[in-house]
Every structure is written in C-alpha cells, then in structure tokens.
Amino acid sequence: MVVLGGGPGGYEAALVARRLGADVTVVERQGLGGAAVLTDVVPSKTLIATAEWLTIAERAPELGIRTGGDRPAVDLSAVNARVLALAAAQSADIRGRLEREGVELVAGTGRLDGPSRVVVAPEGGAREVVLDADTVLVATGATPRTLPTARPDGERILTWTQLYQLDALPERLVVVGSGVTGAEFAGAYQALGSDVVLVSSRDRVLPGEDEDAAELLEGVFRARGMTVMSRSRAQSAERTADGVAVTLADGRVVEGTHVLIAVGAVPSTRGIGLEEAGVALSESGHVQVDRVSRTTARGVYAAGDCTGVLPLASVAATQGRTAMAHALGDAVAPLQLGTVAANIFTAPEIATVGYSERRLQEQGSRYVTTTLPLARNPRAKMLGMRDGFVKLFAHPEAGVVLGGVVVAPRASELVFPITLAVAHRLTVDDVADSFTVYPSLSGSIAEGARVLHARDRERVV
Structure with missing residues (x-):
C-alpha cells in the first residue's frame, strides 16, 4: 500500500492497513498530520481555545468576581509560539506512532505514474524514488483558495495558514468570507482584542448552517462589537502605506491593518498524474469517489479534502480507514454522511x-x-x-x-x-x-x- 499524504485520511489508513498485515509506505512533503495538524485544525482550534478564556472572563462580573478593570493583555507572539509548538508535538506523536507500527515514511512530493506506481521527488533535489503498489490511496488534501485581486503576502494580506506568523495582534482585521473558517477566526480575533470587520457576500454569516444558529451567532458577534457587513462581496485587497484596503463590488472601501482571505479551499489534485492514471476529477478538481472511497481507477482510492465529500478531519479519517479495509478484504460499512457530527468553533x-x-x-x-x-x-x-x-x-x-x-x-x-x-x-x-x-x-x-x-x-x- 502506498499512501499519498500524511493527514488524517492518510495516517489513519496506514494504521489500518498495517494492522491488516499490509506493507505500507506513506509519502508526505509537509509533515505528518498534514495541513489538519500543522496549519489548519490543530493550530486554529488552539488559537480559539486561547480566545475562549477571554470570552469566559467577560462573564466574571455577573458571577460576582471583581477584576481590576483592565482587559487582559494578549501576547500574540507567545500565543502563536504555543500554537505552533502544539502542532509540531502532535505531528511528532503521529510520526512516532506510524514508525512503531512499522509504516515506512518517505519525505517528498509524490505523483502517480499509472494506477499502481508512485514516483516521489524528495526534498532537496535528490534522485526520485519509485514505489510500486497493489493499492494507492490519494489523500493530498486542499489549500486555501485565493483571489487573483488579493494575493496573500504573508504580512498584511493573509490566508489562515499564515496567521500564525504574526508577532503582534492586528489592530483592525478585515475577514473576507463568512463561512466556517471566516466566522471562527473573526470570533477568535475579536475576543483576543482586534477590531474585526467581517465581510459576507451572503445575507448572513454561516449561510449553510441552521438559520436559527447562524442568526444567534451573528447577533453575538454584533453585540461584542464586531462589524458584520452582509451582502458585501469583496472585489480586491491591496497594501497601503500602513495597512490594507479592501474594495467591495459596490465601490466601498474597507480599511484595516490586515486582511484574512477565507473564501474556501482548492483540492490539491492537479499535476500529480491522477487523470493520466484514470482517476476522474470533478469540475472543481475533486477526486470522485464512491461510499467506500474507490476512484474510477482500479486499485486507487482517495480520502479527505481532495475528495470534496465533507471537509472534516473525522470524515477524512473514516474514508481512509474504509478504503484500506475494503482494499484488504475486511468487513466495511459504506460512509453514512447522515450520521456525521460537525462543529463550528465559535463562541x-x-x-x-x-x-x-x-x-x-x-x-x-x-x-x-x-x-x-x-x-x-x-x-x-x-x-x-x-x-x-x-x-x-x-x-x-x-x-x-x-x-x-x-x-x-x-x-x-x-x-x-x-x-x-x-x-x-x-x-x-x-x-x-x-x-x-x-x-x-x-x-x-x-x-x-x-x-x-x-x-x-x-x-x-
């Protein structure tokens, strides 16, 4: 078994395959745990957990707790150092577990050379490694979607993977996108002390969620001082002398010190030999899979955000486990999306x-x-x-x-x-x-x- 990607879908699949007796190689270029551990789920939820302490502190007076009156100071550099340290520790734990189970780990960028062969280009320009496989699992994840008129620079115009490089709290953060990612970071940075402007192209925040829940959360956001701009589509973002200017489709300009672009994700499926190997992709670039994670190419499975089924780590892990169980002839239950629990980590x-x-x-x-x-x-x-x-x-x-x-x-x-x-x-x-x-x-x-x-x-x- 060769697994392309060491995120939840990949490493959970590797563990199942090893327990069922297969020889397993995991190819990962970024680090074990993938984006979920290194730049997405673990870091963002660690940051949000820090912000949660400040929202709890807001309730202190009504519980009879007297404070000095000054808002707790947030050292964002220390917060982000902790965030990245926890992510690295989790990645190391995953690596250790895979190594103990006997999974071979190869660092580099992999691509398919037909449905039963993976070619890996190691970091640093070393000679390519060729891996023959009875089964291949594609778990390459996704990357933040960007706007051609708002290119991230890692300093003022940011994706959510770049926020953890900031050493000071944004004075005024403009968040473009009111989906799950945008709402979570908007709420977290508002709690940490930033002045936040949430730009939503829809009628309300979290347009895909329960209407009562979204309405309540938007009310909480506004009550805490956040500016929520509904039915306001961002057209572009550019650097200014001391910050950023976000231009809306109607010509209005929103100024801030930083802008977060949170407008979805793009599957990491192009240029790795999938279509040439017979793996069908959707118009959006996602790998098409059935309920046991099979693709259209015999012996090739896929799991996680690259499939577009549901962008949740729990779903990716289930897809990966299901794929390996099916490939190795173990009992398997097709994925039941109706039983998937999801959570938005706002306050x-x-x-x-x-x-x-x-x-x-x-x-x-x-x-x-x-x-x-x-x-x-x-x-x-x-x-x-x-x-x-x-x-x-x-x-x-x-x-x-x-x-x-x-x-x-x-x-x-x-x-x-x-x-x-x-x-x-x-x-x-x-x-x-x-x-x-x-x-x-x-x-x-x-x-x-x-x-x-x-x-x-x-x-x-």
Whole structure:
C-alpha cells in the first residue's frame, strides 16, 4: 500500500492497513498530520481555545468576581509560539506512532505514474524514488483558495495558514468570507482584542448552517462589537502605506491593518498524474469517489479534502480507514454522511448532526421539532451562559431522532448523545428515559426529547 499524504485520511489508513498485515509506505512533503495538524485544525482550534478564556472572563462580573478593570493583555507572539509548538508535538506523536507500527515514511512530493506506481521527488533535489503498489490511496488534501485581486503576502494580506506568523495582534482585521473558517477566526480575533470587520457576500454569516444558529451567532458577534457587513462581496485587497484596503463590488472601501482571505479551499489534485492514471476529477478538481472511497481507477482510492465529500478531519479519517479495509478484504460499512457530527468553533460553538431543518423542508419530510433556550438550563445559569439552545428533530409517528443542533459553549462535546441517537435510530423516548446528571447542560437534550414525546402529534411541521 502506498499512501499519498500524511493527514488524517492518510495516517489513519496506514494504521489500518498495517494492522491488516499490509506493507505500507506513506509519502508526505509537509509533515505528518498534514495541513489538519500543522496549519489548519490543530493550530486554529488552539488559537480559539486561547480566545475562549477571554470570552469566559467577560462573564466574571455577573458571577460576582471583581477584576481590576483592565482587559487582559494578549501576547500574540507567545500565543502563536504555543500554537505552533502544539502542532509540531502532535505531528511528532503521529510520526512516532506510524514508525512503531512499522509504516515506512518517505519525505517528498509524490505523483502517480499509472494506477499502481508512485514516483516521489524528495526534498532537496535528490534522485526520485519509485514505489510500486497493489493499492494507492490519494489523500493530498486542499489549500486555501485565493483571489487573483488579493494575493496573500504573508504580512498584511493573509490566508489562515499564515496567521500564525504574526508577532503582534492586528489592530483592525478585515475577514473576507463568512463561512466556517471566516466566522471562527473573526470570533477568535475579536475576543483576543482586534477590531474585526467581517465581510459576507451572503445575507448572513454561516449561510449553510441552521438559520436559527447562524442568526444567534451573528447577533453575538454584533453585540461584542464586531462589524458584520452582509451582502458585501469583496472585489480586491491591496497594501497601503500602513495597512490594507479592501474594495467591495459596490465601490466601498474597507480599511484595516490586515486582511484574512477565507473564501474556501482548492483540492490539491492537479499535476500529480491522477487523470493520466484514470482517476476522474470533478469540475472543481475533486477526486470522485464512491461510499467506500474507490476512484474510477482500479486499485486507487482517495480520502479527505481532495475528495470534496465533507471537509472534516473525522470524515477524512473514516474514508481512509474504509478504503484500506475494503482494499484488504475486511468487513466495511459504506460512509453514512447522515450520521456525521460537525462543529463550528465559535463562541458559542455550533454543533450539528443528522438531518438539518432545511433539508427536511426541501425534501418534504414530516417532522416535529422543539428548541430549548440555553438560558433556561440550570447549569447554564450557574455558569452565566445565556446565548445558545438545543434543537431536536424527530419523526412524528415513530419518534426516531432525525437530527439536532446544539448552540452552546463546548457544543462539540454536548452533541455526542444526539449523534448516538441519530446513528442508532433511537427514539425520543429512548433519549428521554436515559438519566442525565442534575444540573448539567446535557439535561437540555433529555428535556427536549421529553417535550417531543409529549407534544401533540398533530403539530407536525
């Protein structure tokens, strides 16, 4: 087995393949863990965790805690040093685990030379290495999308991979793009102390998420002093004498000290021999795969962001594990996207799983729903939490839990009971009959299930 890419899809696949007895080589040019560990998930969530402490500190006065009145000072250089150190440590842990399992690691850039051969160009111009393979897994990930009129320079015009090189907090940060990445960094830097302007080409932030959750988060952003510019498409960004100027499509100019371009990602699939090997790519450049990660070329599989299935590390890892299990004849379950839990690491966080309300409405499904404000939860009251809610969707007759949304601090931890319910087709009665700790935030999930049990079944959406 030869794995192109050492991110979650690649290294998880390698571990599965080794346990099933295969000889495995992983080709990685950036470092083990890939972008997820080195420049994306681990660094961004570490930065956000630091910012979270400052949002918690905002609640101190209402909890009866007296402070000196001065806002805590943020040493961004120290913050970023910690961010990068943790990413490097995680990468080293992954390397150590792969080496202990007997996986061969090759540093360099790989390309396919047909469906059963990989050619690696090592760093430094050394002689190419040729690897023959019974099976190849492509897990090359994606890179930040840029605008031709806003070329990142790593100093003032930045992608999210370049933010960790800053040694001082941006005085005024313009964030272009209000999707998940844009919203997360906008919220984090606002909490750290930057004046943030969020430029959104859509009607609201997080246009692809639950409407109630997105509306709540935008309200929180505005209440904390962030400027949110809706229906404002960025046309270009250029350096000025002491900062940047972002020109919008309608001619308005937004000035700042720095600008973050967060307008999506581009799959890293071009120029590595995929199409020549018979691997079909979509118009967007993503590798086309089925539910067990097979491509259109025999013996070639793909996993992760290069496939465009769902840009989540958890999905990449599942795709990689599934691919190797299928290739080696082990029992395998096709990928079930309906059971994937996702989280947006803003403050509050937004976690979702199962059917969304939009999808239920678009496909004409009958469902019952309930929304419980977080402010009614006793544990939330004790912790000074006001912004958030728990929303559940269920089948009106069978009572099966169809999906849910949690908006709360650490929603990523709270959504797991709903994930279990969706994955195992539990009913609202199954959830309601399970004990929860009192007081606890998870108590709102059980309470929501009880509401759906008692709700007049004629009130069907």
